[in-house]
Amino acid sequence: MKTQFSFVLLLLLMLLSASCKQESIGAINGVLVVYSSSLTEFIDTGGLQDLHLVVETVDPEEVFSFSFAEISEFQGTLKTRRVILLLLDPLEENQIPSSLDRDETGIYTGDDVWALDQQVFAVVVNPDSPELPPQVPGMLETAYDNQMHDYIFESFVSTSMTSPERMDSLSFLGFTLNIPKSFSIRIWTPEDGFIQYQRQPDAECLLLFSIRTLSSDSELSDSNAVLAREAMARLFFYDASADSVDRARLSMTAIEQNGLPGWEMTGVWRNPEYLNAGSFTSRVLDAGDEWYILDMEVYNPGFKKEPYLREGWIIMDTFRKE
Secondary structure: OHHHHHHHHHHHHHHHHHHHOOEOEOOOOEEEEEEOHHHHHHHHOOOOHHHOOEEEOOOEEEOOEEEEEEHHHOOHHHHHEOEEEEEEOHHHHHHOOOOOEEOOOOOEEEEOOOOEOOEEEEEEOOOOOOOOOOOHHHHHHHHHHHHHHHHHHOOHHHOOOOOHHHHHHOHHHOEEOOOOOOOEEEEEEHHHOEEEEEEEEEOOEEEEEEEEEEEOOOOOOHHHHHHHHHHHHHHHOOOOOOOEEOHHHOEEEEEEEOOEEEEEEEEEEEEOOOOEEEEEEEEEEEOOOEEEEEEEEEEOOOOOOHHHHHHHHHHHOOOEEO
């Protein structure tokens, strides 16, 4: 009986502790690096260069927004940042929270350590021969993806954004896709195999998320994937008959999603008729006798585009072929 009471008391204390935590704060792509003073030279001389991932949009854009604090300064609201990376001298390894788990690569990870919806990583770095495990950049990007997912599907402007009915609304086309409620329907022509949603974050920025299905018995290649995306824009996008993909500024990767092979491309679209341009990212998936094009086009002149391209990737990840 006493053991049962102790267990209930512990559970209540854990629930009370969790309820006292506030939501994590900071930029969605923000990473707070907390480091031992003995690692200052390592950081100042470019030791974290591998963490500076870049996405090519109209211009190269850094993925993360870094801020820094020595371990002695790590207190108060700094402990409530969304993503925290602890880089600690072996002499200060005891500063790593006990709630973090250590994996086979030596990286410690944990969630909701000091705040809700928070991800914390820790690495012990020898200042005499400093180096980071190669897995760290990918783990930080996954954390960024998680933060972006929660933002667009759960906590967008403090409003519930999950939209299962949006997924079901596309099932008659043979697939489901979760479109956040922040996107409104711009073009609905499923009889032509095309649907487009839009979101306008501000007066100067416009996001277009498009879905195209087309019958094809051709084998999907990188070159005809580009042509298919280009044709979709010219045929269905407003005033886009002159749109083209800038081949010189295009990155392509072979992918497989839900068992379907395909290509993911990220690059620049141009319209010489209106002298405008922007970034886009597409996935073209081959279902055998049918291709699916999932596309996010970003128009945000003079400002960052990477977060909106990533928003597109997160939405595309929800695609499921029935």
